[in-house]
Structures are given as C-alpha cells and as structure tokens.
Amino acid sequence: xxxxxxxxxxxxxxxxxxxxxxxxxxxxxxxxxxxxxxxxxxxxxxxxxxxxxxxxxxxxxxxxxxxxxxxxxxxxxxxxxxxxxxxxxxxxxxxxxxxxxxxxxxxxxxxxxxxxxxxxxxxxxxxxxxxxxxxxxxxxxxxxxxxxxxxxxxxxxxxxxxxxxxxxxxxxxxxxxxxxxxxxxxxxxxxxxxxxxxxxxxxxxxxxxxxxxxxxxxxxxxxxxxxxxxxxxxxxxxxxxxxxxxxxxxxxxxxxxxxxxxxxxxxxxxxxxxxxxxxxxxxxxxxxxxxxxxxxxxxxxxxxxxxxxxxxxxxxxxxxxxxxxxxxxxxxxxxxxxxxxxxxxxxxxxxxxxxxxxxxxxxxxxxxxxxxxxxxxxxxxxxxxxxxxxxxxxxxxxxxxxxxxxxxxxxxxxxxxxxxxxxxxxxxxxx
Amino acid sequence: xxxxxxxxxxxxxxxxxxxxxxxxxxxxxxxxxxxxxxxxxxxxxxxxxxxxxxxxxxxxxxxxxxxxxxxxxxxxxxxxxxxxxxxxxxxxxxxxxxxxxxxxxxxxxxxxxxxxxxxxxxxxxxxxxxxxxxxxxxxxxxxxxxxxxxxxxxxxxxxxxxxxxxxxxxxxxxxxxxxxxxxxxxxxxxxxxxxxxxxxxxxxxxxxxxxxxxxxxxxxxxxxxxxxxxxxxxxxxxxxxxxxxxxxxxxxxxxxxxxx
Ligand code: SF4
Ligand code: SF4
Ligand code: SF4
Numbered sequence: 001x002x003x004x005x006x007x008x009x010x011x012x013x014x015x016x017x018x019x020x021x022x023x024x025x026x027x028x029x030x031x032x033x034x035x036x037x038x039x040x041x042x043x044x045x046x047x048x049x050x051x052x053x054x055x056x057x058x059x060x061x062x063x064x065x066x067x068x069x070x071x072x073x074x075x076x077x078x079x080x081x082x083x084x085x086x087x088x089x090x091x092x093x094x095x096x097x098x099x100x101x102x103x104x105x106x107x108x109x110x111x112x113x114x115x116x117x118x119x120x121x122x123x124x125x126x127x128x129x130x131x132x133x134x135x136x137x138x139x140x141x142x143x144x145x146x147x148x149x150x151x152x153x154x155x156x157x158x159x160x161x162x163x164x165x166x167x168x169x170x171x172x173x174x175x176x177x178x179x180x181x182x183x184x185x186x187x188x189x190x191x192x193x194x195x196x197x198x199x200x201x202x203x204x205x206x207x208x209x210x211x212x213x214x215x216x217x218x219x220x221x222x223x224x225x226x227x228x229x230x231x232x233x234x235x236x237x238x239x240x241x242x243x244x245x246x247x248x249x250x251x252x253x254x255x256x257x258x259x260x261x262x263x264x265x266x267x268x269x270x271x272x273x274x275x276x277x278x279x280x281x282x283x284x285x286x287x288x289x290x291x292x293x294x295x296x297x298x299x300x301x302x303x304x305x306x307x308x309x310x311x312x313x314x315x316x317x318x319x320x321x322x323x324x325x326x327x328x329x330x331x332x333x334x335x336x337x338x339x340x341x342x343x344x345x346x347x348x349x350x351x352x353x354x355x356x357x358x359x360x361x362x363x364x365x366x367x368x369x370x371x372x373x374x375x376x377x378x379x380x381x382x383x384x385x386x387x388x389x390x391x392x393x394x395x396x397x398x399x400x401x402x403x404x405x406x407x408x409x410x411x412x413x414x415x416x417x418x419x420x421x422x423x424x425x426x427x428x429x430x431x
Numbered sequence: 432x433x434x435x436x437x438x439x440x441x442x443x444x445x446x447x448x449x450x451x452x453x454x455x456x457x458x459x460x461x462x463x464x465x466x467x468x469x470x471x472x473x474x475x476x477x478x479x480x481x482x483x484x485x486x487x488x489x490x491x492x493x494x495x496x497x498x499x500x501x502x503x504x505x506x507x508x509x510x511x512x513x514x515x516x517x518x519x520x521x522x523x524x525x526x527x528x529x530x531x532x533x534x535x536x537x538x539x540x541x542x543x544x545x546x547x548x549x550x551x552x553x554x555x556x557x558x559x560x561x562x563x564x565x566x567x568x569x570x571x572x573x574x575x576x577x578x579x580x581x582x583x584x585x586x587x588x589x590x591x592x593x594x595x596x597x598x599x600x601x602x603x604x605x606x607x608x609x610x611x612x613x614x615x616x617x618x619x620x621x622x623x624x625x626x627x628x629x630x631x632x633x634x635x636x637x638x639x640x641x642x643x644x645x646x647x648x649x650x651x652x653x654x655x656x657x658x659x660x661x662x663x664x665x666x667x668x669x670x671x672x673x674x675x676x677x678x679x680x681x682x683x684x685x686x687x688x689x690x691x
Contacts, residue, residue, distance in 0.1 A: 012475060039495070039550055040444060040526040044537025050671070056644065057678070060525045063448030063570065107454065111475065121477035124469070127461055138457040145455055153639035155455055156448040156570045160639050167640030 005403060012112040012122070012411060019410055021387055023402075026395035031387035033380055033410070043370045051077050051339065051365045052163050058357070061372065062416055063156045064107065067100035067148055068223075068350040069357075070161050075224050076357040077163050080344025081365070083337045088330070089165045090224075092151060095321050096158060097223040097348075098314040099147025102185075103155070104351035105269070105307035105314075106144060108414045109192070110137035113304045116408045117199045133195065136188040140311070143178070143185050147318060150174045165335045172326065179322040186283060186315045193290050193308045203405040207389040208298050209382060210260050211271030212245070212354055214238065214347050220272070220279040222314065224348045229275050230260060231296060238347040241356050242371075245378065257381040258373075264382040267353025267375045268413060269306040270297060281320070284313030300386055303412045307351070339365055350375050352414045376415045383410055436486035436584060439471035441506060443492030443499045443556070444526060448570040449517035450474050450491050456573050463577060466584055485510040487583060490562075493519045493526060493682050494554040507560040512583055516576060518569035518646050520556045523682015525569075527553040528674065530681040555682040564589055568632055569646035569679055575631060595650050596625040596643045600634035608642050609661075622662045624676065627653035646679050 007019040022029040042061055046054055055073040059066040071093045078085060110133070111123045120126060127134045145155040150170045152158025160166045214221045215229030228244070229235040236244050246259050259265070274296040277288060287309040288295075293302060343360040353375030360369035386409055394405050442450060454475070456463065469475075471482040488510035494500050507513055518524045529537040530553050538550065556562055564583065566576050579589040600607070608623040623642035625634065629650050636643045649655065655676060662672040 012473075012477065041529050041537050041550075042526075045525065045528045045532070047532070047536065048670075049674070057525050060446050060448075060569065063446045063451045066446070066448065107451075111454065115477070122475050124464065124476075127464075135458075142455075142457045154570075154635065156451055159636055159641050162641070 003399075005399070005406065007403065007407060007410075012115070017410070017415065019383075019387075019406060021391070021406060023391060023395060026392070028388050028391035028395075031384045031391075033383045042372060046359075046367045046370045049367050051081060051359075051361050051367065054359065054367055054370075055161070055163065058370075058372070059157050061374070062350075064104050065100070065350040065352070065355065065374075065416060066157045067096050067152060067161075068348055068355055070152075070158050071097060071223060072346045072348040072355055072357045074161055074163050075346035075348070076344045076359055077361075078344065079346055080342045080359050080361050081163075081337075081339035082342065083164055083339060085165055086333060086335065088333060091321050091324075092166055092169075093161060094223045095318055096148060096151045096161060098318045098321075099144050099151060101144070101222060101314045101351050102311050102318075103141055103144025103148060104414075105311045106137060106141040106189075108351075109196070109304050109307055109311075110134075110141065112414070113408075113411055114196075116404065116411065117196065117202060119404075133192070136192060140185045140189060143181050146181070147178055150178055164337050165333060169330070169332050172330075175322050175326055175330075179319060179326065182315050182319050182322075186312055189308055189311050189315070190287060190290060193287055193305060193312075196305045196308065197290070197292055203301055203390070203394065203408060204299050205301060205386060205390045205393065205409065206298055207300060207382075207386050209263055209385065210265040211274055211296075212260060212265055212267055212378075213272040213275050214349055214354060215275065218279075220276040220284075220313065222272075222310075222317075222349050224346060228347060228354065230265065231271075231274065232261070238356075239345050241345070241347065241373070245373070247373070247377075258378045259381060264385040265378070266300065266382045266413075267378045268303050269310050269351070269353075270300070270303040271353065272349060273297075273306045273309060280309075280313050281316040283316040284309065287312035300382075300409060301412050303414065307414070341365060343369070350416075352376065352379075352416055354378055374416065376413070379413050379415065383413060383415075435466065435468045437470045437484060438467045438487045438489065438580075439482050439485045439506070439510065440469065440474070440489045441471070441482075441491070441502070442473065443490065443503070443520070444495040444553075445492030445517065445519045445524065447474065447491070449519075449566075449568075449576075452570045452573040453516075453576065456577060459577060463580065466581070482506070483509050487512045487514065487580070490515045490520050490556055491517050493523050494551075494556060494559050495526065496551055500551070500554075500559055503556065503560050512563045513556075513560065514564045514566065514579065514583070515556045515562050516566045516571045518567065518648070518679040519682075521565040521567055522648050522680035523553045523555050524679055527555075527679070527681025527683075528677065529553060531674070531677055553682040555680075558683065567629060567647040572632060592629055592631040593651065594630045595653075596628045596630050596632065596634050596637070596647075599630045599632070600625055600637045600643075603634050603638050605634065605637045608637070621665050621667060622672070622675070624658075627655055627658050627676070644678050645676065648680060 003023045005021045018034045021031045058073045059070040148155045153160040160168045210231045212230040214225040215227040215235045216225040227235040345358045356373040358371040488506045582589040624645035625643040628645045629647040
C-alpha cells in the first residue's frame, strides 16, 4: 500500500514549512522538508551598508533569535574591523543571550511542544486543564523577556548591543529586580522537567548521527566561541566552517542540504548538552539528573527536555553575572574605536543551534560580502534523515499517530523557518 | 462562546517579531481571549483551523510573492476588519530596501541560482488590499496592539499619534543627537529620524542610546526634504540618507523620494 503523508502547514513553529513523506508498504520511500517562507535576501540588502547599520538590519532576519543575530553580527563586524570589545561587553552579551535562551526555550517547550505531549491542539485549552503549568509558562517566559528588555533595551530586536559595546547600561535597581525573580523560575522549570519526563506514550527515535555546536573548552558556550565541536571528531576553528559544514544543492529541491563528513547532523540544545554537559553549573547538573537523560542522547524528541535543562543552567548563569555586577564591578563604559577594513567571521549558538555570520568591508567600511547560515538551514537535512529512522518504528500505527509523531519530530527541532528562509532555495512546485 | 468575535492572525514575509509580541503579552492574552475567539493562528494553533468569516484579521509581514498576494485577497474577502501589525506590513519592512536597490544584484547575493526563487516586488499590505488600521513599529508595542484590538471591538477608532518621536523624546529628557557638542561615537549614525517619524513608541531608541531609525514610518506632515538637507549638512551622502529614510519603508509608494 502506498501512502503519502503531506503535512502542509507545520503549525506551531516559527515560519511556514511543509513535510512530505512517502511510505510504500510500511517502508519509507522519500521524505522532503520544504521551506515555504517568502525570501528576504538579507545578504543582498546589506551590500553597500555601513558597518554600524549591519547588526541593526540583520537582527530582523528573525525575532526569536534576534539577540543571537545581533550579537554574532556585532562580533563578526568587530572581527572584520579589528575592534576588541571589553570584558564587560562580553558579559552583558552573555546575559542578553541567557535571557533569549530562557525566553525561546520556554516559548517552545510550553507553548509549541507541550500541547502535543498532552494531545491538545494548542496551549489555550491548557489554561483551564493545567492552570499551574500555564502560570509557570507566563512567569518564566516573561522573565526571559524582561532580561532581554533590561539588558538589550527591547525584548525583540535589541537596541543597546552595538558594534564595540553597549549604547546604554542597566541600572542597579533593574539588575536587582531581575535577580530576585530568577530563583522561583528555576524551581518551577525543574517541576516542568519532571512533567516532560513522566508523560506516558511518547514517540522515540534513535538516530545515531553527528551533532555540532560552538566550542570553548573552559565553559558551556552559549554565546560566541572560536571553535566548533562535533560528536565524532576533533573541534575545528570556526573560520573553517565552510570547509567542514558543506552546503549542497540537490536537483529535486531548491533547498540547501548541510552535511558534516558526508552525513546529516543536528544542531540545537541536545547537541550542546551532549558536548558540554560536564561544564554545566551545579544547578544545571541537578536539572540534567532530574531529566534522566543519558548522554550522549540521540533521540531528537529529547531536544525539548534538553532545552529545559539549558533553561535552568542559563538562569543560574544569569544569577552569577548579575551577582558579580551588583556586588562590585559594574562600570558605565564609554568607548570608541578605530575601524579598519577586512573580513570577519563569528559563530554563536542561537536557541535552536549553531549560527554563523561572515562579512567583508571595504575601505569605506561598507559591506561588500555577507554570509549567514542559520540553525534551521543546518538541521533541515537531518529532519529528512530522521524520518527515515522514524517511519519503521511507527509505520504500524494509525495514520493520526504517524502524522502527530512526524509533526512532533519537526517541532522538536524548534525550527525557525523564517530564519532559514533568508538563504535557502525555495521550492517552486505546489503539488 | 460562539458569539465572541472571531479573529485570525496571519503571517506574510516577516521575522515573526510582531506575532511574538502578541505572545509576549503573557497572561494578558487570557484577558484578550475573554473578548475574542482566535480561530486561525498558525504560530500557536494546530491545523485545521478556520480562516473564514472573521471579524478581525490581523496581518503581519509584507507581500513578497504571488501566493501571498492571493492569500491577502482571500483574507480581505473573509474578514470584516483588516488590521496590520508592524513595519513589514505597513511599510514593507527592511526587506523592502531591495525595491530601492539593484534588485538583481541583491537577489543574486543571496542565491547563486535565481531560477527557483519566487519573489515579486516587496509591497506593504495596503498596496495590495484595503487596510482598516495599522499598528506601527518594528516590532509593534504589545500594549499598543492590545489597546487597538479593544478599541476595534468596542467599535471605536484606535488613537492616531500625529506627532513626531521628538516630542516624546523631549518629554523623556534625552540629550538630542543633533545638539551634542562632542562628536558622536562611531557606532551611532550621525543623524536621527525622530523629527519626521511618527511617535507612539515612547522614543524607544533615543532612550536606549541610539538614534531613531524610523520604524514607525513618517508623520503625516513630515518635512522629509528638509530633513535630508540637514543630513547633507552633517556630511552624509544622499544615497545613505535615502536608504536610511527608507530603512523600513521600501514597500510603499513614498519610496519615490529615494529615486530622486
Ligand atoms: S515589523 Fe519588524 S518585528 Fe515585525 S515582523 Fe517585520 S521585521 Fe519583524
Ligand atoms: S528623537 Fe532624535 S532628533 Fe528628536 S529630540 Fe530625540 S534625539 Fe533629537
Ligand atoms: S525611536 Fe524610532 S526607530 Fe525607535 S522604536 Fe521609535 S519610531 Fe521606531
């Protein structure tokens, strides 16, 4: 029996994507994930723009990763123009990214993923069936936004992070007020880890493929590092991303496929945790233990719970930075610099995985080249190969289950399709 | 339940930031849900959901390809009131800058092979269908959005600001970028769009140490040419100034200024 499952709109993801799976006699014949978002051509729009305009414009690629885009963009511009930001700037950027991780991870786990796990169409019915959980969601998600607002000046598309440093600083009271709210959020997120862990009858998948994340041997890198690590080999310098993470165009689709050593690979919270778990904060380790994840873990569905573990870890790291700032050494810095033309590459982690920016600036400090590779562009190939691994496990189940589990699989990546649409080739065929 | 007005939320070409600002309302969403039924919202609801017979359609993003133009026409037919959220929808958004640049060059910088790319000129939504109200900003301000919805439900017109960002900036007591004695640091543009940009954001950017770059669009009586003249006096090139005044508004007819 030949069956085609066509998930026309994958709902509850950021963006417009479609999955087509062909099953022949309980065997998977073909799986294609298509991006249907409108293209926005950022690489082209930036041509001729002054270096200081670049981060402002490019953060508009994606709202939910806007802090990561803004930050990796400022780092790439700084690398290109030989600008060295201060230690405090690095810390403020980390804090901003922790806020983004918390906000994005909790948005995804509570609002977009959890409804599947309790078999509800959306989070709205949960407001009456699980009011305590929804309350936790509002509190934690809102707090992630508040961190971004107080550090970056706005929850979406931060204003204060600029080339060279920050255009404005949080006040002591602002830092204290966020600091006070974090412990409750940690406690509540630990509860939610138990909830996700114990939900019965959930799909699983074992896809032993490679995974990658930025790498710093001294710390769990969420925000900017000089190397990229992966599961089956040595770390390589971030500047060599184009030689290791190969993007190719396939004739049957206009989408680019990424591979590492000839295979699909995953980026995101689970890969980060697989590579960095020994570098978690103590509270993060507690969360990991509670999650009962057995690392390295190859079950894509576990990306959800890995996000919750990271949420706890990022919350603790926010406390650590805020305490340091509050206790003594926060400075209101002024800065200026002497930019020189050149090329710069920077890599970071967006909540949903590895994110790369590269720019070249001419004598007039105008952008002549730009390359941005987003996590969902890296993950797309793996989404398809995961279907190959999943279908034999679930092919005997009723069609509704197969559709649900496929939807859940794609959602587990927390794909940001609007992000990936800036660069991938779009499929013109509408069957 | 069924008597509550039906609302649909739609995304065209965008970054999802304005829809995200709706989610960022947190528990206030529940209050909004006391008044409306959200019957279509791909970002938050599982399919199938129902985009027909809407009282209010909320549209984010610009029209950038043929499918979107068709979808917009359907939305208009299916909805009593159409409002847009954000600069992409009201002005074209940052992606609209490609209308003002060499389009071929812009597109080939992003895609080595253009044969499969379905892209038309970037258009603000009101250039395609009739729009009843626009919530401005990149991103929108969530409180302003909620207030606008409550107004529309009550049958009243949401307020118009009709004043420049400068007014709000002065109330905030910010030091004006045009009046600084010291040379500005490198990371800031040399000019601020506050004098010609519509208020309502609380002068958000100048209050965070950066000049306004006009995400809410121009005021009705904006003296754009006068502003450009002042910019030229500050050693800016005409090309840079034209791109800056249209950073968010390349998708509207106003963009003729850039071509002059
Ligand atoms: S207006 Fe700005 S925040 Fe809103 S969707 Fe467009 S780019 Fe995103
Ligand atoms: S908005 Fe800009 S131009 Fe207007 S007063 Fe403020 S800083 Fe000056
Ligand atoms: S200050 Fe200008 S750019 Fe900033 S939010 Fe307000 S209108 Fe938009």
